[in-house]
Amino acid sequence: MREEVEVLIIGAGISGLAIAYSLQKRGVKDILILDESYIGAGSTGRCATGIRASFTSKEHVVLMKHSIDLWKKYAAGELGRAGLYYDQSGYVWVATRDESAEFFEKLAKLHNSLGVNTKIIGIDELKELVPPMKVDGVAGAMFDPTAGKSYPFDTIFAFLKLVKGRGAEVVTRVKVTKILTSSGKVTGVEVKGGKIIKAPTVVVAAGSGSRELLGSVGAKLPIENIPRHALITEPYKEAFKPLVIDWDTPGVPYIVQSKEGGFFMGRDVEEKPELPLTSQRIDFMPKAVKPLTKFFPWLRNIRVLRYWVGYYVTTPDHHPVYGPVKEVEGLYIAAGYSGHGYMMGPITGELLAEWILNGKPHIPEAERLTLNRFEKGALIKELAVVG
Amino acid sequence: MGEEVRKHPIIICRCRDVTLDDVLKAIDEGCEDLECIKRRLGLGMGPCQGRTCIPLVIGIMARRLGKKPDELLIPKPRAPVTPIPVSLLLKSVDVKVEGEGGDENA
Ligand SMILES: Cc1cc2nc3c(=O)[nH]c(=O)nc-3n(C[C@H](O)[C@H](O)[C@H](O)COP(=O)(O)OP(=O)(O)OC[C@H]3O[C@@H](n4cnc5c(N)ncnc54)[C@H](O)[C@@H]3O)c2cc1C
Numbered sequence: 227m228r229e230e231v232e233v234l235i236i237g238a239g240i241s242g243l244a245i246a247y248s249l250q251k252r253g254v255k256d257i258l259i260l261d262e263s264y265i266g267a268g269s270t271g272r273c274a275t276g277i278r279a280s281f282t283s284k285e286h287v288v289l290m291k292h293s294i295d296l297w298k299k300y301a302a303g304e305l306g307r308a309g310l311y312y313d314q315s316g317y318v319w320v321a322t323r324d325e326s327a328e329f330f331e332k333l334a335k336l337h338n339s340l341g342v343n344t345k346i347i348g349i350d351e352l353k354e355l356v357p358p359m360k361v362d363g364v365a366g367a368m369f370d371p372t373a374g375k376s377y378p379f380d381t382i383f384a385f386l387k388l389v390k391g392r393g394a395e396v397v398t399r400v401k402v403t404k405i406l407t408s409s410g411k412v413t414g415v416e417v418k419g420g421k422i423i424k425a426p427t428v429v430v431a432a433g434s435g436s437r438e439l440l441g442s443v444g445a446k447l448p449i450e451n452i453p454r455h456a457l458i459t460e461p462y463k464e465a466f467k468p469l470v471i472d473w474d475t476p477g478v479p480y481i482v483q484s485k486e487g488g489f490f491m492g493r494d495v496e497e498k499p500e501l502p503l504t505s506q507r508i509d510f511m512p513k514a515v516k517p518l519t520k521f522f523p524w525l526r527n528i529r530v531l532r533y534w535v536g537y538y539v540t541t542p543d544h545h546p547v548y549g550p551v552k553e554v555e556g557l558y559i560a561a562g563y564s565g566h567g568y569m570m571g572p573i574t575g576e577l578l579a580e581w582i583l584n585g586k587p588h589i590p591e592a593e594r595l596t597l598n599r600f601e602k603g604a605l606i607k608e609l610a611v612v613g
Numbered sequence: 614m615g616e617e618v619r620k621h622p623i624i625i626c627r628c629r630d631v632t633l634d635d636v637l638k639a640i641d642e643g644c645e646d647l648e649c650i651k652r653r654l655g656l657g658m659g660p661c662q663g664r665t666c667i668p669l670v671i672g673i674m675a676r677r678l679g680k681k682p683d684e685l686l687i688p689k690p691r692a693p694v695t696p697i698p699v700s701l702l703l704k705s706v707d708v709k710v711e712g713e714g715g716d717e718n719a
């Protein structure tokens with residue numbers, strides 16, 4: 227492992243790898259990525275694979291739109307040849323209450339005004355998009371045709387291959403214990419075992435480990451690591467393409483069919499932050515599946531294959547923390563995606579590379595997402611309040 | 614092995630149709646432990662959760678990489694240990710969930 231490097235990135239999830247990729251495109255060669263575990267061990271390998279721009283804040287909509295453009299561009303280029311793909315099969319929201327159906331109309335208008343062509347769909351169109359769905363009780367539905375899905379391990383192994391091919395070193399099973407500074411500047415990191423690696427630029431893209439790392443230089447990152455559960459069934463022939471969200475059931479259950487054919491389901495159940503990922507909740511399985519059986523009664527006859535837990539690394543305003551950590555020159559952060567960091571991967575890479583090399587990103591909305599927004603009380607506002 | 618046998622791929626993971634060639638290629642492309650190769654090839658993620666293929670892969674990887682089996686990060690089986698029908702799950706637990714606020718995620 228190198229002992230001195232120009233840019234050191236902590237975390238080999240989608241964020242760390244995409245940042246390395248974007249830095250390399252801009253000519254940075256000397257990069258070291260460290261991960262305490264295996265590639266994809268963090269949230270990236272545990273996520274629901276969903277990608278969309280249909281959000282409720284301007285910052286999210288704008289950044290996700292840029293990210294989707296990059297997903298498509300990447301899938302069509304060298305990353306695509308290495309296995310990354312973007313299956314633009316859409317998201318469908320289903321409401322069972324009239325108020326929610328009205329809310330969808332408001333939301334679609336908001337999306338349209340920001341250039342995302344979400345639209346209200348009727349029952350016929352819903353049946354066409356999701357043929358095996360029972361539509362009794364559906365009060366309204368909304369469709370985002372630009373949304374889609376992509377398998378995280380295809381994505382990160384594609385990034386890994388290219389990033390390594392261009393000379394970055396990626397070392398797994400090395401935990402960073404401390405970020406080192408001297409007179410207000412970052413000088414490197416210390417890893418478990420005491421070894422020191424010198425670097426004038428350090429990027430924290432360490433997901434649920436990010437708060438502790440910033441704590442080692444006295445910076446406060448207000449994130450909570452909230453366990454989120456997911457399960458997948460045995461594979462079946464393709465039944466429907468979009469991800470379907472049951473909007474009016476508490477915890478908003480969702481279902482999407484994976485590229486292998488398994489049905490992936492998730493739902494937010496009440497959880498204590500910071501619980502270890504090994505703390506299983508078997509009750510999650512029926513809780514996630516039950517509400518979905520009202521739309522998909524045939525789910526009762528299929529079998530659950532695996533269940534697992536991952537963290538939503540969550541900030542108070544549910545938006546990520548990007549950019550320089552102002553207390554320490556040369557230190558950058560990209561974490562706290564609150565459950566949407568996989569889709570943001572490509573734009574995260576671009577934004578951080580621009581911050582590191584040019585001092586600012588090319589998208590003004592991103593500048594509002596720096597760490598000091600919490601101190602200033604300038605939290606990101608939702609344009610449409612959900613509910 | 615006779616010609617006839619060698620013409621056919623050697624299946625390592627029969628749940629997910631992963632061949633010996635796939636495994637060797639993934640190792641040569643940089644997968645150094647089972648956690649990696651599992652995600653890369655989907656091997657071990659079938660209905661038997663790797664009970665058939667993981668022991669085979671441990672041997673192949675250990676030989677190819679000159680590592681001891683316990684250096685290969687052997688994946689933990691995940692619940693449910695055997696695939697269970699949803700209908701059974703729904704009977705198993707009282708599944709009423711009240712007032713759990715979720716935000717719009719996924
Ligand atoms: C159930 C579930 C469903 C989700 N669904 C979606 C979805 O549909 N769409 C979406 O966009 N997002 C989704 N997410 C969120 C998404 O997974 C994350 O936002 C995203 O993967 C974050 O990527 P990352 O690279 O920043 O972090 P991670 O993937 O968590 O990577 C961080 C890495 O840092 C390493 N690390 C941590 N601390 C240290 C240290 N001290 N030293 C060295 N290494 C360290 C970890 O080992 C890890 O590999 C979901 C999450 C969960 C749990």
Ligand code: FES
Pocket residue numbers: 625626627628629656657658659660661662663664665666667
């Ligand atoms: S043989 Fe590989 S998972 Fe069953």
